[in-house]
Amino acid sequence: MIDSKPIYEETIRVNNYECDFNQTLKPAAFFQHLTEAAGIHATQLGAGFDVLYAQNLFWVHSRMKIQFYRFPRVDDRVTIRTWPKTIQQKLFFIRDxxxxxxxGQRVAAATSAWLIINATTRRMIPPQSLNLNLPTHDRIGLDEPLERIGLAKDGQERLCVRAAYSAVDMLGHVNNSRYVEWICDAFPMETFKQHKLDWLQIxxxxxxxxxxxxxxxxxxxxxxxxxxxxxxxxRSNDTRAFESAVHWQD
Structure with a gap:
């Protein structure tokens, strides 16, 4: 049964296995919870994984920026709200x-861009060619355009990993939150001890x-x-898998 409510809301408890040495929620766990809420809402709106996959299609997370206001602690209860906001550049489904x-104080706010991809060709499908009637809402979570970042230049290699079983999701590729773990692992522990993560875009x-x-x-x-x-x-095919910008507070 389709539930067409434009805003989805759920309350979760922060688990200890999602937290770091400060006993606060890890950045990757924020991404996991937000994307999980997006998937649940898409299902309620009749555009979930099973419905699209039956048409040889699937959602792909293309871009996301999250502003951190406070990091919840173990056993805290937090409420997540998410909603489709608009279609950008006639290609991206924007969700906040x-x-x-x-x-009732804000812990975080985020905006994201999603694409629908053909599972066989791996090509993007324009929204106007799909029979999707997703409701949109003019509420703004994070008022950011999610453009190309374009800041990376002569970076120093901080981490090298090989994608294995634990990093791979249902679609057979690396899960989006695993990239965030790699980004965080590129910084030494001292950075997390001396600074607070302000915002992150990937x-x-x-x-x-x-x-x-x-x-x-x-x-x-x-x-x-x-x-x-x-x-x-x-390194296996000489392509760029992702670009990211991270801002720290002193």
Whole structure:
């Protein structure tokens, strides 16, 4: 049964296995919860995984930016809200998010861009050619355009990983939240002890398949020492898997 409510809401508890040494929710866990809420809402709107996959289609997370206001702690209860916002550039399905603590204060806000891909050809399908009637809402979670980042330049290799079983999702490629884990792992522990993560944007360029090797390159930008540019380079096929920008607070 289709539920056409334009805004989806759920309350979750922060689990200990999602938290870091500060006993606060890890950045990748934010991404996991937000994208899971998006998937549940898409299903309620009649455009979930099973419906699309039956048509040889699937959703692909293309871009996401999240602003962190506070990091919830173990056992905190937080409420997630998400909704389709608009279609951008006649190609991207834009979906926004908000996360609140038990007192109703914002914990995080995010905006994301999604594509629908043909499972066989891996080509993007224009929204106007699909029989989807997704409701949109003019509420704004994070008012960001999600353009190309374009900051990465001569980055230093900070991490090199090979995609294996634990990183791969139902579609047979690396899960989007695993990229965020790699981005965080590109910074030393001292960075997380001395600074607070302010915001993070990631643009996914090319999927990573099992067995492929990815190097994460990072460099601080010239305009702001707290703004870092990162990119994931697929060493197995010489493509860029993702680009990212990370901003820290002192």
């Amino acid at each position: 998010y908000e996360m609140f603590d038990a007192q 643009n996914y360029d090319h999927e990573i398949r099992p067995g492929e090797e990815v190097a994460v390159l990072a460099n601080p930008t010239e305009r702001d020492a707290n703004l870092w540019a990162l990119e994931g380079v697929n």
